[in-house]
Amino acid sequence: MTTPASDPRLEHFLRYLSGERDASEHTLKSYRMDILQFAAQRWGNDGQRPFAWREADRYAARRFLAGFQKDGKKATTTNRKLSSLRSFYRFLIREGHADINPFSGVQSPKLPKRLPKVLSIVDVGRLLDAPRKTEPPPGADKNPRVQAFDNYARHRDAAILELLYSTGMRVSELTSLTADRIDYLSGVVKVRGKGKKERLCPMGNPAARALKMALEAREGWLLAIGRRGGSALFLNKHGGGLTTRSLERMLKKYAALVGLSPNLSPHALRHSFATHLLDAGADLRSVQELLGHASLSTTQIYTHVSIERLKQVYEQAHPRA
Secondary structure, eight states: OOOSSOOHHHHHHHHHHHHTSOOOHHHHHHHHHHHHHHHHHHHOTTOOSSOOGGGOOHHHHHHHHHHHHHTTOOHHHHHHHHHHHHHHHHHHHHTTSOSSOTTTTOOOOOOOOOOOOOOOHHHHHHHHHGGGGOOOOTTOOOOHHHHHHHHHHHHHHHHHHHHHHHHOOOHHHHHTOBGGGEETTTTEEEEEOGGGOEEEEEOOHHHHHHHHHHHHHHHHHHHHHTOOOOSBSSBOTTSSBOOHHHHHHHHHHHHHHTTOOTTOOTHHHHHHHHHHHHHTTOOHHHHHHHHTOSSHHHHTHHHHHHHHHHHHHHHHHOTTO
């Protein structure tokens, strides 16, 4: 949606989020989009700036959110927009630009209770081994530069999958990694998570070995093309950092290669990491710290996954289940 010059109240709010709350660019973009969508519905795309935020009432708020529900948008999308507008109006009230928060009394749509997709330990092993099975076929391009990159890409992808499962980090956290955040001696990775909070993630020996091999292959490729790599730990064929979208495509390719669901998300490795730890006796608080969850209630969904697995075992094994 294209919009004319933005509203000064909105820009003040976004500067506050960036400076005081250390919000990411992705978060700022989402807030801007949600708030301008409400303004466009209430005053039109060509409405007078600054918008008359003080005039918006609860009926306008409900109409705005009801429109997304009628269009079949997911409850998570509607809830995000509700959260954005609530935060914005709290800011406006504090700054004296509004008297009430029209979104404060609006009920959030109920989210469907979905258990996360979890791979078995065997399936994780198959997925992690997949990049090593993609040797170039006979008659492949013999160009040394192409061969050097193909070799790097295989080792890079293997290291990425190993790291995701070994540390449980988010894909966005992995794409922002730099080499100085890896401590091989201590076996930990310094990860910058949501809200730019940092945490230490233990790294297993297979992941450490895969990462060292990937970095060696990267140096060989960069030497072959006579270039220096960027600051990102994992590079694309142009020498820049990988995006979360490219990681999603990569994982789907390897999932299909080993016969797993083509809809598999990289987050499945994070879910599997947490569930396998709990299944093996790890305590919930430790798993919370490893995942970087702010609230223990977020981590508790993995206990439900483990219970569902126990119920399946019970139903299959108990003679009177």
